[in-house]
Amino acid sequence: SQKIEQNSEALNIQEGKTATLTCNYTNYSPAYLQWYRQDPGRGPVFLLLIRENEKEKRKERLKVTFDTTLKQSLFHITASQPADSATYLCAMGADTDKLIFGTGTRLQVFP
Amino acid sequence: DSGVTQTPKHLITATGQRVTLRCSPRSGDLSVYWYQQSLDQGLQFLIHYYNGEERAKGNILERFSAQQFPDLHSELNLSSLELGDSALYFCASAQLSSGNTIYFGEGSWLTVV
Numbered sequence: 001s002q003k004i005e006q007n008s009e010a011l012n013i014q015e016g017k018t019a020t021l022t023c024n025y026t027n028y029s030p031a032y033l034q035w036y037r038q039d040p041g042r043g044p045v046f047l048l049l050i051r052e053n054e055k056e057k058r059k060e061r062l063k064v065t066f067d068t069t070l071k072q073s074l075f076h077i078t079a080s081q082p083a084d085s086a087t088y089l090c091a092m093g094a095d096t097d098k099l100i101f102g103t104g105t106r107l108q109v110f111p
Numbered sequence: 112d113s114g115v116t117q118t119p120k121h122l123i124t125a126t127g128q129r130v131t132l133r134c135s136p137r138s139g140d141l142s143v144y145w146y147q148q149s150l151d152q153g154l155q156f157l158i159h160y161y162n163g164e165e166r167a168k169g170n171i172l173e174r175f176s177a178q179q180f181p182d183l184h185s186e187l188n189l190s191s192l193e194l195g196d197s198a199l200y201f202c203a204s205a206q207l208s209s210g211n212t213i214y215f216g217e218g219s220w221l222t223v224v
Contacts, residue, residue, distance in 0.1 A: 034212070043113065043201055043215030044154070089154065098167045099144065099213060103153035 002028040004092055006102040013080055014110055021075040021105045023090035028100075030092035033066055035075050038087045038104065047088075048075075080109045114138065115216035117202050123222045129190040132219045136183055136204030142166075143185040144205070144213060145177055149198040160185060192223045 005024045013019050023033070032051045036044035050057040050066045050073070057064045063076040077084050087104040114137035124130055136143050145157040156169035160179035171177075174192075179185040189196060199220055203213040 041199075041218075043115075043203075043217050045113070046212045046214065049212060098156055098159065098169065100156055100169075101146070101154040 002026075002100060004028070004090060004100055004102040006088075006090060006105045008103060008105070010106040010108055012108045012110065015081060017080055019077040019080045019084070019107055019109070021088050021090075021107065023073040023075070023102055025071050025092055028071075028092060029068075029094065031094045032092070033064070033073050034091045034093070034099070035062075035064055035073075036089045036091060036101075038089055040087075044089055044101075077107075080107075082109045082111055085109050113214040113216060115202060115204050115214050117200075117216035117219050119219055120217065121220045121222075123224060124192060126192055126194060126223055128192050128223075129188065130192065130221065132187040132189070132200050132202075132221075134185045134187070134202030134204075134216060136185070136202075137214055140204035140206050140214070141183065142205040142207065142213070143179050143183070144203040145171075145185070145187050146201040146203065147198045148201060148218070152198075154201070157187070189221070194223050197221055197223045 003026045034049045035047045038044040048064045061078045065074045087106045089104040091101045093099045116135040141162045143160045147155045157171040159167040177187045199218045201218045203215045205213040
């Protein structure tokens, strides 16, 4: 079955460093991939979308890569700040009208 | 504020009961998605409607049903509730049926006791 995996362990980094989160998928050929931020008890908020024919996408301090050979996406936050602390979810979709989410990785940025 | 409205925000009910969760999508959005989020399961896709028609179904239990009305609002009906149904239920909306950003509401917290 389709599976999306994100590191379930929290990622703890120091302010100013680059945070890198990983999303791997199996038994799936997504047409696009999205990253969302979720704060405790709140709904996920969209950050970036990247399509299968795109290698990299940037938005301010955020960068996403999409490697269809490795079946992997990397999400980078440069110059991280304590306000970036949250859970980050990757989601994948195709033409099936489903958008499937990973379980998320919790990021903690320390001052 | 995403523009997606969910009611009620919190709900406590007993096992065996039935509840209805309501979602009003963002103005102009034709797609409505329902997700269930529990601590050990993450965000689980339940069902997707586009302009009143069911477009995709996930691991939605037979005890659960949903519909999207002509005014595009949607309802998720949960019946014969069990303790394990306690979760945060999210509605999300989007303009298109696929390939676009989806906007989440703040969720409906359901506690089954």
